[in-house]
Amino acid sequence: MELSTKNSKKVVQRTSHLSPPSAIVIGAGFAGVAAARTLRDASFNVVLLESRDRIGGRVHTDYSFGFPVDMGASWLHGVCEENPLAPVIGRMGLPLYRTSGDNSVLFDHDLESYALFDDNGTQIPHYLVTKVGEVFEAILKEASPCSSLCPNFCLSVCQRLQVSASGSMQTDKLRGDQSNDMSIKQAIEIVLANRPDLRQEGLAHEVLLWYICRMEGWFSTDSDKISLNSWDKEELLSGGHGLMVRGYLPVINKLAKGLDIRLNHKVTKIKWGRNGAAVSVANGKVFVADAVVIAVPVGVLKTRRIQFEPTLPAWKEAAISEMEVGVENKIALHFGTVFWPNVEFLGVVSSTAYCCSYFLNLHKATGHPVLIYMPAGNLARDIEKMSDVEAAAFAFAQVKKILPQASEPMQYLVSRWGGDENSLGSYSYDGVGKAHEVYEKLRIPVDNLFFAGEATSAAYPGTVHGAFSTGVMAAEDCKMLVSGRLSELDLCPAMAAEEPAVSVPLLISRM
Incomplete structure (x- = not known):
């Protein structure tokens, strides 16, 4: 599947119809790993290309403190059998800490274990x-x-x-x-x-x-x-929300076991067509396969860092352009002692939403003395302009507002999902004036190009299980098309059309 650059002009052509079907998956987050696993289990030759030096994408479990801390996604949203990831987590016996039941006004928390303070450090009555x-x-x-x-x-x-x-x-x-x-x-x-x-x-x-x-x-x-028309279009699964006590890394490691993953392989160009696809990487390598699953963050797609030859149809370009991506970051503060109340989260109210604060108390869930400050939106972007030292000091200053006796943190971690060139955002949201259907348009294949990721999940946008399910979905689509073409049956000629038909079905029956 890998060719040198001097042979790259001939790569979009299968060498033999007797060879196994093949696919290249771009992006080793949950969507990409799920797609690669599904295709490999279907006897495809699969290469998974990842621009980072690790797998996981916007799921990143850090062990710098000596124990796992998720600096990206950390909840399973919907702790129920209907959640596509639940069987995987269940078989692994990984513990969850439930932070919310169904229909909470705080989405992922219940108003049962919290401490909210004003700017002067006075706790607000429950x-x-x-x-x-x-x-x-x-x-x-x-x-x-x-x-x-x-x-x-x-x-x-x-x-x-x-x-x-x-x-x-x-x-x-x-x-x-x-x-x-x-x-x-x-x-x-x-x-x-x-x-x-x-x-x-x-x-x-x-x-x-x-x-x-x-x-x-x-x-x-x-x-x-945030769009008034579409803010509540996400399908919230039952069972509430569970924090991954040991982090998400064990899950994605399990799914990735045995896959051919090439780290530090930043894709720059995809040449695609009926006879196959060629994927060029910044290090000069070129990979060839029957099809490509593109599971990179939509923030990266929006920069057009990856060139397509031929260019994508106008409707697909429009979907990429219209999708909105927000930023939520984490600043993890590791303390030597616990000096805060034994609650799940702490908050600070203020005269503007921008100045309000929220801290997740990991000690309540995991036993580790860590508070995680979680700014979003413009505040998160402004903090990204600071150095790590300044960002940690800013977060600690919010703690000192409410707990003057707070001791200095021993260690800290700072995420920068908005400025990270491999993500350029945390996850998607429904923007004002943008139809919710843009998620489905982003998911629809274009000939032998298949798209996956949380931003392609109309039902579960912004979630790990949404990314996972679209990876499986893209792999199933890929299997169907490639198997058909190898049998001289082109099953999806309409996918390269300028505008997809409204009746294109959501492929949810397989999930």
């Missing part, structure tokens, strides 16, 4: 946090589907967006129509303008902003960039 949480849920419900239950909101939206020249309401088009979309932030402002009973003052208002801050963490971006 009854107030619970009360504001109920208000926040009511605001989101009011802002979500526009119906006869919220006529004032509908009228205000119509007035602001001028969706009807005659001034009529046209309320049925507020959701699902890109032209009428707005941000979650704008929707919340409209709700509060029309529902005085939901407005909060003083400390309660700051608590409400903290809830918005946590919502921004879930979507890895600021509330003024």
Whole structure:
């Protein structure tokens, strides 16, 4: 499957129809490893190319502290049999620490084990946090589907967006129509303008902003960039959310065992066509195969660092361009002693969502004295402009606000997913004015090119199990096409068309 550069002009041609089917997978995150594993188990010759010096992609378990700390993804979202990753984790006997049940207002946490403080270090009473949480849920419900239950909101939206020249309401088009979309932030402002009973003052208002801050963490971006039309399109599996106590590395190592993985192989060009594909790497190597599974982060695809010959169809280029990618980072602080409350998370409220803080307490879940500061959106990007020393000092300053007796951390780790050239973002989200269907368009194959990754999962975007399931899905598509072509049956001629048919099915039955 590997050729020298001097032979690269002839690589897009199978050498023999008697040889086993072959595929190149680009990107050794969960999607790429899942695709490579599925194809190898189907007797394909598979080479997995990874630009980093490790596997895992945006899953990265660090052992610098002497124990595992996930600096990327760390939760299994949906601890149930329907989760595609659950059987793998279950067979390995890996422990999970449940941080939330179903339908929590904080997404991945319940309001059962926490400590929330104001800027002066005074702990906020639980009854107030619970009360504001109920208000926040009511605001989101009011802002979500526009119906006869919220006529004032509908009228205000119509007035602001001028969706009807005659001034009529046209309320049925507020959701699902890109032209009428707005941000979650704008929707919340409209709700509060029309529902005085939901407005909060003083400390309660700051608590409400903290809830918005946590919502921004879930979507890895600021509330003024999250789509009102699509923010709740993700399918949340039952069973709540479980923290991977030993990290995600054992899982991906298990899936990757026995695969032909080439680290430090940064792909620069993909030449594709009916007769095969050639993949060029920055080190001068060229790999040839029947098909390619592209499982690199969409942030990398958006830079066009990987050239395609011929170029991708306009609809595929548009899908890549339209997909939004946010940033959420982690700053892990390792302390010598535990000086904080025995709760799952600590938070600091403030007068703006930007200045609110959230810390995950690993000691509660794993027994290790670590607090993980998790900024998102513009705050995360601003912190990436700091050095590691400055970023750790910034995070520790937030701790000192609420716990003046805090001792200095012994060690620290800082993630930089936004600036990392191999990720250029943490995970995707539904942007304002962008249809949720862009996830499916990003997934649809183009001839013998197949796409996988969390940003190709319309049901589970931004999740590890979403990445895993799309990797398996892409491999199944690849098997079907390559097997058909080797039998002189071209099963997917329409995939290279300029615009995919609306009726292209979601391949979920196999999952």
